[in-house]
Amino acid sequence: MLRVPAALSVLAALVGGLLTTAPATAQPAGPVAGARAGVERPAAPPRLHATHGPQAAIVDARGARVLLRGVNVNGLGEYYQANPELPSTVPLTSDDFQDIAALGFNSVRLIVSWSRLEPTRGAYDTAYVAKIKQALRWARLAGLYVVLDMHQDAWGLAVETPQDVTCPPNTSPNNGWDGAPAWATITDGQSTCRPFGTRELAPAVLHAWQHFYDDTDGIQTELVRTWGRLARDVATNPTVAGYDLLNEPGIGLDQANATTDLGAFYRRAIAAIRAGERKGGGFSHVAFFEPNVRWSNQGTSPVPPVEFTQDQNIAFAPHIYAEAFAGIPIATGFKNAATVAKSYGVTVWGGEWGFWPEHPADDADKVRRYAAAEDRWGYGGAWWDWKQACGDPHMIPAPGGQPAAVSPSLVRYTCPDQVAQPVDPAFGDVLGRTVPRAVPGRTTTLTSNSRTGAFELAGRFTPGSQRCALQVWAPARFARHKPRVTGITHLRRSSAPGGVVLSGCVADSFRLRMG
Structure with a gap:
C-alpha cells in the first residue's frame, strides 16, 4: 500500500558523483562502494549493549x-x-x-x-x-x-x-x-x-x-x-x-x-x-x-x-x-x-x-x-x-x-x-533527516536541518572503538550534497534504503559537514 522511497531510481546515477570532486578543504575521499544499480541489501546489524557512567550510550560490537x-x-x-x-x-x-x-x-x-x-x-x-x-x-x-x-x-x-x-x-x-x-x-x-x-x-x-x-x-x-x-x-x-x-x-x-x-x-x-x-x-x-x-x-x-x-x-x-x-x-x-x-x-x-x-x-x-x-x-x-x-x-x-x-x-x-x-x-x-548511524567516539556537535540538508557532526574518538566504524545516513533528496571532512579518511559512499550511507575512519578528533 505504501512505497515511501521516491527518488530511489536516481541513486545509481548519483553513487559515482558524490565524492568525485571533494572541496579543497576536505581530505581526499576513498573509493566508492556500492556502485551497482539499485540498493544493496543491508548486512545484519552488529549486536548492541548499553554503557554506564557519565558518557553512557548505546554502542555496538x-x-x-x-x-x-x-x-x-x-x-x-x-x-x-x-x-x-x-x-x-x-x-x-x-x-x-x-x-x-x-x-x-x-x-x-x-x-x-x-x-x-x-x-x-x-x-x-x-x-x-x-x-x-x-x-x-x-x-x-x-x-x-x-x-x-x-x-x-x-x-x-x-x-x-x-x-x-x-x-x-x-x-x-x-x-x-x-x-x-x-x-x-x-x-x-x-x-x-x-x-x-x-x-x-x-x-x-x-x-x-x-x-x-x-x-x-x-x-x-x-x-x-x-x-x-x-x-x-x-x-x-x-x-x-x-x-x-x-x-x-x-x-x-x-x-x-x-x-x-x-x-x-x-x-x-x-x-x-x-x-x-x-x-x-x-x-x-x-x-x-x-x-x-x-x-x-x-x-x-x-x-x-x-x-x-x-x-x-x-x-x-x-x-x-x-x-x-x-x-x-x-x-x-x-x-x-x-x-x-x-x-x-x-x-x-x-x-x-x-x-x-x-x-x-x-x-x-x-x-x-x-x-x-x-x-x-x-x-x-x-x-x-x-x-x-x-x-x-x-x-x-x-x-x-x-x-x-x-x-x-x-x-x-x-x-x-x-x-x-x-x-x-x-x-x-x-x-x-541526515543522521549518524554509528560514531566511534563521543559526539560533541550534531545538527541536522531537514529543509536545507545542512548537517554537521563533530566528535572525539573513544579508545577501544574501531576507528573505521563511522556511518552517516543521508536521504536521497540530499544525495548531491558533498561532504567536507576533517579528521576522517577512507570516506566511502554506498546506496541504502531511501538514501546513501557515508562511512569512514576517524582520527582523535573529527568533523563531517554537508550542505
Whole structure:
C-alpha cells in the first residue's frame, strides 16, 4: 500500500558523483562502494549493549555509539475491538519494514502483548512467538534493529464498560485496551467508568494494577516468567536491540507503586531475562525501563530508586510527549529525562513521541524543534506510531462507537474505509533527516536541518572503538550534497534504503559537514 522511497531510481546515477570532486578543504575521499544499480541489501546489524557512567550510550560490537531512531509498530499487538466491524490493527508485512527503512529509520519498537504470549495461564503461545520471530527476520533483511516492547494501555483488554451500563456524572464509558490477559485482571468488581475521560483512573484499572504490584495470585510472577521465556527464544539474535520491560506502567492505589514496587518488578523481569538469555545460549541485550504513565501526561513523575538493579546494560526510556500530552516545553521534557538518566548513570531512549494534528503541517514546527532537541542531546527515540487502524481503541471513544475521520498515524488512514495515505513530508522529511548511524567516539556537535540538508557532526574518538566504524545516513533528496571532512579518511559512499550511507575512519578528533 505504501512505497515511501521516491527518488530511489536516481541513486545509481548519483553513487559515482558524490565524492568525485571533494572541496579543497576536505581530505581526499576513498573509493566508492556500492556502485551497482539499485540498493544493496543491508548486512545484519552488529549486536548492541548499553554503557554506564557519565558518557553512557548505546554502542555496538565495534564500540561505536548508535542512535536508535525509529517508529512504533503495533501490528502484532492485541487490542480491544471497540467496534466489531473494524479490526483494531493493520496486518504486519515485510513491506512495512522495507518502507520504514526507506524513511531513514534504523529501528522499530515492536509491540508485543502479554495477552497473546500467555492467553491462558501457563500456556506460552509458541505460534505467536513464531510471528515475532518472522517480524525479526523481516527487520534484519531491512537493516533494522528491534526493541521488543511489552505493551499495555490502561492494564488490558478486560476493563471495558458494558454497553448496558450507565456511567455516573463526570465519568464516561471506558474501552478495553491492551496488555494483560483477562485471567490476570483482578478488579474487585470496581467500576470500569473513567473519571473525566482518563482511562488510567477508572477504579477497575487502579485495582488491577494494585493486584499486579502486590503479585496477587502470582500474576506478576507470570509476566516475569513470560519475559524469561521470550528472552530465551531470541537470546542469540543481534537484530533485537533490547527489551522495553513494560509500557507506561499504571499507578495502582499506593504511591509506592510508582517507585519501589515498579522497581521491584523491573528487577525481577531483568533477572528472568538474563536467565533466559543464558539458557538460550545468547548474550545480554539492553533492558529499557520506563517511568510510570504519569510521565507521559505530565513530563515528569516519580521513578524507581537508583539501586533497583545492579544490572548495567540498561537505558532510561521515558515517553517525551512535551507539547503533545504534557503541557511543558520540549526543551524541559528533554532536560527532565536527562536529569533522571544522569542519576542512574544511563542514557536516554525516547520510546514514544509524536504529534497528531488534523493537518501535519500545523505541527511541523514542533516536530522540527523536537528533532533538534534529539540531536542536541544525542538521544534516539521512536515515533508513535506507524499504522493505526480505524478500529484501534485510540480511534473510537467508547465501546461500540465510530472512529474519527482520519487515523493520524505516520501512515495516515481515512476512516472507516481505512485507505492509506502517503507519509506527509511535514513529518516524514524531519524524521528522515541526515543522521549518524554509528560514531566511534563521543559526539560533541550534531545538527541536522531537514529543509536545507545542512548537517554537521563533530566528535572525539573513544579508545577501544574501531576507528573505521563511522556511518552517516543521508536521504536521497540530499544525495548531491558533498561532504567536507576533517579528521576522517577512507570516506566511502554506498546506496541504502531511501538514501546513501557515508562511512569512514576517524582520527582523535573529527568533523563531517554537508550542505
